[in-house]
Amino acid sequence: MTEQRDRCVLVAVQTPYVSDENLKEYLDELAFLVETLDAQAIAKFSQRLPIVDSRTYIGSGKLEEIKTYITENEIEWVVFDDELSPSQLRNIEKILSCNILDRTQVILNIFAKRARTSHSKIQVALAEYKYMLPRLTRMWTHLDRQKGGLNMRGPGETQIETDRRILLSKISLLKEKLIKLDKQKTLQRKNREDMVRVSLVGYTNVGKSTLMNLLSKSEVFAENKLFATLDTTIRKVVIENLPFLLTDTVGFIRKLPQTLMESFKSTLDEVTQSDLLVHVVDISHPDFENQIDIVNNTLREIGAVDKPTILVFNKIDNYTYIKKDEDDLTPKEKINFSIEELKQTWMARNDCPTVFISATNKENVEELKNLMYENIKTIHAKIYPYNNFLYEIYDNETIEN
Numbered sequence: 257m258t259e260q261r262d263r264c265v266l267v268a269v270q271t272p273y274v275s276d277e278n279l280k281e282y283l284d285e286l287a288f289l290v291e292t293l294d295a296q297a298i299a300k301f302s303q304r305l306p307i308v309d310s311r312t313y314i315g316s317g318k319l320e321e322i323k324t325y326i327t328e329n330e331i332e333w334v335v336f337d338d339e340l341s342p343s344q345l346r347n348i349e350k351i352l353s354c355n356i357l358d359r360t361q362v363i364l365n366i367f368a369k370r371a372r373t374s375h376s377k378i379q380v381a382l383a384e385y386k387y388m389l390p391r392l393t394r395m396w397t398h399l400d401r402q403k404g405g406l407n408m409r410g411p412g413e414t415q416i417e418t419d420r421r422i423l424l425s426k427i428s429l430l431k432e433k434l435i436k437l438d439k440q441k442t443l444q445r446k447n448r449e450d451m452v453r454v455s456l457v458g459y460t461n462v463g464k465s466t467l468m469n470l471l472s473k474s475e476v477f478a479e480n481k482l483f484a485t486l487d488t489t490i491r492k493v494v495i496e497n498l499p500f501l502l503t504d505t506v507g508f509i510r511k512l513p514q515t516l517m518e519s520f521k522s523t524l525d526e527v528t529q530s531d532l533l534v535h536v537v538d539i540s541h542p543d544f545e546n547q548i549d550i551v552n553n554t555l556r557e558i559g560a561v562d563k564p565t566i567l568v569f570n571k572i573d574n575y576t577y578i579k580k581d582e583d584d585l586t587p588k589e590k591i592n593f594s595i596e597e598l599k600q601t602w603m604a605r606n607d608c609p610t611v612f613i614s615a616t617n618k619e620n621v622e623e624l625k626n627l628m629y630e631n632i633k634t635i636h637a638k639i640y641p642y643n644n645f646l647y648e649i650y651d652n653e654t655i656e657n
Contacts, residue, residue: 262295264333264357265326268302269314281543285510286337288461289362293369298331312347313340319351326354333357339513342391360387360513367516375437382430383515385423392416392423434519441525451492452500452632452639455527457555458536459547460507463570465489467536467615468504471625488526495629498636503530508554510546517557524558531635533565534628539598539612540574564635565608566627569598573614 266286270279279302287297303318312319313336326334333355340348340358349356357365364384371377456464472491489504503526517524527533535551537544555561577594593601595612602610609627613620 262332263298263329264290264295264335265299265301265322265331266290266297266335266337267314267322268300268337269308270302270304271307278543278546281546282337282510286335286359286362289359289366290335292366293362295333297335298329299325301325308338310341311344312351313338313344316351319348323352326352335359335362338511345391359511360515363509363513363516378430378433378437379519380516382427382434383513383519385427385430386515386518387513389420389423389427392419438525452532452636453503453526453530454493454500454532454534454628454632455503455505455530456534456536457505457527457551458507459538459541459551460509462507462536462538462541462547463615464504464507464536467534467568467570467613468502470615470618470621472502490526495625495632498629498632500632500636503527508551510550512554527555528558528560530560530563531639532628532631533560533563534568535565535608536568536570538571539569539595540571540576544569564631566624566631567602567606567608567610568624569602569610569612570615572612572619573617 266283268279268283268286270276274282283300283302287300290297301314301318301322303314305314309315322334325331331354334348334352335357336348337359339360340356345356345358364380364387367376367380368384371380456468458464468489468491472493488506491502491504493500493502505524505527506520533555535548537548541547552561555563572595575595579594599610599612609631611620611624611627613624615621
């Protein structure tokens with residue numbers, strides 16, 4: 257018997273800067289996020305607004321429409337495509353009288369579900385507590401003041417203060433644990449300083465872990481779900497006679513919660529300390545250009561955007577396009593470009609080396625390896641000139657990972 261999944265509806269605001277196509281992509285991604293939590297998106301609601309409503313995120317009329325729908329269809333959850341402020345959460349809950357999740361909570365829940373090592377579990381717990389801290393009032397609305405009069409507080413307010421102290425204590429303890437783990441990570445990096453470090457970066461679910469397994473001949477967990485990999489994995493890889501360290505990092509995503517960015521700083525340090533980035537892109541995704549921009553913006557935030565980079569367009573086996581009729585004079589859209597046309601476009605416009613592959617089908621992987629070899633060889637010659645003679649005497653035997 258199939259287990260019953262929680263049913264939810266999705267809600268987003270379409271501001272003037274968001275096109276209809278982008279809105280659809282955003283809601284589809286949110287649906288994928290809740291599906292990763294084993295929930296089912298039953299319906300999607302959106303509203304055009306100049307800016308997000310500071311009180312209730314969307315207008316009162318749209319909220320009433322959603323309330324009617326969730327009542328008639330017995331929906332358990334309403335999920336919003338932005339991080340809601342504590343006051344927005346309270347106001348929306350009062351109107352809808354059901355469980356509310358915002359985008360940040362969904363991502364935090366996925367991270368909590370995916371965390372495997374003690375390091376990632378501490379990072380996620382720290383992000384969760386930081387998110388909860390300003391929202392404690394909402395969690396204790398059932399214990400509002402029960403007595404009136406000056407200087408007389410109800411049990412709810414007392415409990416909030418108690419919980420705040422507990423949370424602050426837990427946050428402090430987790431920070432201390434992270435500091436100790438970060439010192440260990442730093443020491444480990446120093447022990448690996450004699451080899452070039454390469455990091456796989458990219459949007460979540462673009463195939464980084466699959467590519468990692470292919471290049472390193474290892475078995476890193478890979479799955480067609482968002483954030484399948486949270487824990488940083490490092491493997492020693494050899495291409496021809498040149499060994500280097502390859503790191504698989506957590507995937508980036510639109511509106512990645514700031515609390516997670518802060519908590520995963522040590523993990524992201526693997527990227528900032530890398531000598532070469534391999535930026536993996538899912539070319540079969542209809543909004544892959546926007547995903548490239550999001551990854552580059554995230555790299556800019558952590559100070560890694562100017563590093564030498566190879567741009568890898570993955571999943572060419574999943575890419576489909578619609579060939580335009582010769583009589584159709586309307587401008588081409590992205591879906592009307594073939595892989596060959598995209599190759600010419602991106603290789604011409606891009607400053608960094610570019611390659612098109614299928615990690616699943618192992619298509620053009622040798623081309624990628626040759627590109628990585630040439631770039632790593634150049635970097636190694638600059639950073640470790642005194643070690644260059646060693647690689648002239650290496651044979652081509654595989655070094656065990």
